[in-house]
Amino acid sequence: xxxxxxxxxxxxxxxxxxxxxxxxxxxxxxxxxxxxxxxxxxxxxxxxxxxxxxxxxxxxxxxxxxxxxxxxxxxxxxxxxxxxxxxxxxxxxxxxxxxxxxxxxxxxxxxxxxxxxxxxxxxxxxxxxxxxxxxxxxxxxxxxxxxxxxxxxxxxxxxxxxxxxxxxxxxxxxxxxxxxxxxxxxxxxxxxxxxxxxxxxxxxxxxxxxxxxxxxxxxxxxxxxxxxxxxxxxxxxxxxxxxxxxxxxxxxxxxxxxxxxxxxxxxxxxxxxxxxxxxxxxx
Numbered sequence: 001x002x003x004x005x006x007x008x009x010x011x012x013x014x015x016x017x018x019x020x021x022x023x024x025x026x027x028x029x030x031x032x033x034x035x036x037x038x039x040x041x042x043x044x045x046x047x048x049x050x051x052x053x054x055x056x057x058x059x060x061x062x063x064x065x066x067x068x069x070x071x072x073x074x075x076x077x078x079x080x081x082x083x084x085x086x087x088x089x090x091x092x093x094x095x096x097x098x099x100x101x102x103x104x105x106x107x108x109x110x111x112x113x114x115x116x117x118x119x120x121x122x123x124x125x126x127x128x129x130x131x132x133x134x135x136x137x138x139x140x141x142x143x144x145x146x147x148x149x150x151x152x153x154x155x156x157x158x159x160x161x162x163x164x165x166x167x168x169x170x171x172x173x174x175x176x177x178x179x180x181x182x183x184x185x186x187x188x189x190x191x192x193x194x195x196x197x198x199x200x201x202x203x204x205x206x207x208x209x210x211x212x213x214x215x216x217x218x219x220x221x222x223x224x225x226x227x228x229x230x231x232x233x234x235x236x237x238x239x240x241x242x243x244x245x246x247x248x249x250x251x252x253x254x255x256x257x258x259x260x261x262x263x264x265x266x267x268x269x270x271x272x273x274x275x276x277x278x279x280x281x282x283x
Contacts, residue, residue: 001042003075005035006068009047010271012036013065014146017054024144024258066274073272076265088117089263094129095122096138097184097210099252103149103230104133107254107273114269130260135186136251145255146267148274151228153187153248154240156214158221161239168244175200178223180214181207187248191226194246 011021012032022029040047047061057065095104112118123129139145155174157163163173171194179202182188195201205223208214211231218225219237228250232240254270256262 001039003072005039006072008032008035009039009061009064010068010072012048012055013057013061013068014144015054016056020054069268069271069274073268076268088119089115089266090119090121091131091266092121092123092127092129093131093133093254094125094127096125096132096134099133099135099231101212102234103252103277106277107133107148107270110273111266111269114272115266118266130256130262132255133252134255136253137186139255142258143255144258145253146270146274147251147253148270149230149252149277151230151250151252152242153226153250154229154232154242155224156218156227156232156238156240157224158219159237159239161224163224163241164239166241168242170245171195171198171243172200172245174202174224176203178203178205180205180217180223180225182211182214182225183207183209185226186250187226190248 008021008025008027008031011024012018015021015024018029018032018036022032025032036047043060043064045060046058047064048055048057093108108120108122112120125132125134136145136147155163155169163169163177166173181202181204185191203223206217208217211227214225214227215232215235215238217223218227219235226248227240229240232238253274
């Protein structure tokens with residue numbers, strides 16, 4: 001096992017494609033395949049399942065990913081200790097308004113703490129930017145996407161709401177309940193389809209743009225809302241309940257065009273931020 005094999009593994013894991021990983025690593029596809037085969041032999045486990053659309057990680061592959069990211073990042077950090085000069089790096093990052101500000105702040109702090117000479121400019125999602133905080137639903141085949149965290153959608157309700165008596169909720173229990181809606185929302189189309197399919201409706205009392213506004217209105221007793229769990233943690237004025245008969249989630253991360261290239265230490269810092277978010281409690 002060597003560091004290059006781990007880099008190739010990370011590229012395949014994130015691209016879900018051997019050819020895309022080869023392009024990203026500037027090597028021929030057989031080189032990627034050979035390194036993966038050797039890595040699987042060294043670890044005595046299968047890391048990917050091949051199929052017509054690319055590859056999917058096995059449980060072993062998913063388990064290896066954060067450790068591989070940490071090992072590659074640790075090596076790059078070690079090299080950085082003996083670097084005499086640091087080239088200043090200025091980047092712009094666009095922010096999608098419906099993402100957790102707490103988690104985004106943790107990622108940005110890690111980037112600024114670990115990358116010497118980095119200057120960040122945070123811009124609105126409508127503006128052109130080097131990197132984008134976004135959801136996987138809003139990326140295209142022309143993007144490279146680095147997943148950072150997953151959000152399960154839950155129902156937020158005010159303290160003492162009658163639905164809080166249930167440990168989990170059926171989507172049918174939400175029928176005709178006073179509801180705080182959010183636009184934009186990355187799963188709004190899926191949510192509306194599920195409600196219409198089952199002949200259900202919500203009594204929309206307000207429509208807001210951010211999760212914070214929605215949670216404030218929920219806490220004030222105006223209605224319930226469909227909210228990503230991470231965005232509502234740390235609030236003591238609301239209750240959260242999972243939905244037991246549908247599964248709605250999003251994958252949040254940083255994306256950029258495949259036409260752009262960035263220093264390896266920047267990419268590895270982004271990848272290591274995923275491990276930090278997984279191992280650090282969110283208050």
